[in-house]
Amino acid sequence: MADMPQAFPEAHWGREDISPLFKPAYAFASTALGSRVIKALVPLDRRVLRATNGKSTLFGPTSMPELLLTTTGCKSGQPRISALSYLRDGEALIVLGSNFGEQRHPAWSANLLANPEAVVAINGIDVPVTATLVTGPDRDRGLQRFLAYPMYQSYRTRTDRELRLFALTPR
Template identity: 50%
Template sequence: MSVFGAVTRRLGHHRWFAAVARLLVPADRAVGRLTRGRVVALGLVPSLILTTTGRRSGQPRSTPLLYVRDEDAYVVVGSNWGQPHQPGWSLNLLADPAAEVTVRGRRVPVRAEVVTGPERDRLWQRLVTEWPAYRTYVRRAGDREIRVFRLVPGGRGVPGAGDRRR
C-alpha cells in the first residue's frame, strides 16, 4: 500500500473527509470515463466503476466504488459514506440486479446478490480490512442497514452501457 493510500484510509474516518469525497465523486467519474476505467479513486484504493440501470429513469448510472475480490466476484458495500439513506446505486441494484463493472479498463457484465448472514460477516471483514472507515460509517448511519453486494460475472449487463462513451 502506498503512503497516500495509508493516509487516505486513516482520513476516511473523519466526517469532513466523507463530505469532501462526496463532492469529488463527479470528478472521479470523469477521470474514470476519460481513462476508460483504468484510473478510479486516483488509484489509492482498489476501485471499480459500477453501472446500474436507474430504477426511475431506466438510464445507465455509473458510480466509482471501492471493492474487494471474492473468487471471481467483486464485493461492494452500500455505505453512502455513513449517510442515513441508501445510495442510489444500491436501490438500483435491488430493482434490477443486472449491472456492469469496469475494472482497470475492462468491462464485465455482472449480476448483483445481496449478501446476508455468515457470508456477509466474512465479506464484511475483508471490506473493513481494505477500508477501515466502514466501521465508522456504520455508526454514522444509525439504524440504516448497510448492504453488502456480491457482483458475480455473467448476465446481460446494463442495456445501453456499452454504447456510451466513457
C-alpha cells in the first residue's frame, strides 16, 4: 500500500475567521504605517517561528494562521525560509505573494516558480509540499478569500502587478 501524503496539522496560533475582536488589528495592518510596522516585525516573527518550528508566532491569535515555508533560492540554490500567512483550501494550503503591496514579487514566489518542491512547518510538523501557481477562476476564488482581510485589500491597491497565488499540496 502506497504512503498517503501527510495532511497538514492544525495551526496552534492564528485564525481564518474574521472575528470582530481582531478587526482593529486588521484595520491597523491595512494602513501604510501598519504595513511598515508588521514588515519590520517579520524578521523577528520568522525567528520565533523558526525557534518553535512553526508552533508559535509573534503575532499570536490576532493574526491569520502562519507557516514557515522553506524554498530553494532560485539564484543561490540555498534554503530560504519565509514566514507566511495562509488559508486552507481543501487538501491544500494557499499563500499569496502580496509583499505588502510592493511593486516587486516576494523572493519566495520566484523560488517556487523555479523549484516547486518546498517544505512547510506548521505547529512543529514539517510537511514536504509541491507548489502550483494558481491561475484562472481558481486564482480569482482564492484571491477573493484573501481580500476578505482588509490588509490584503490595501496591498492590492498599492501595486499594479498581479499578486501570485500558490497552492501547496503535500507530496
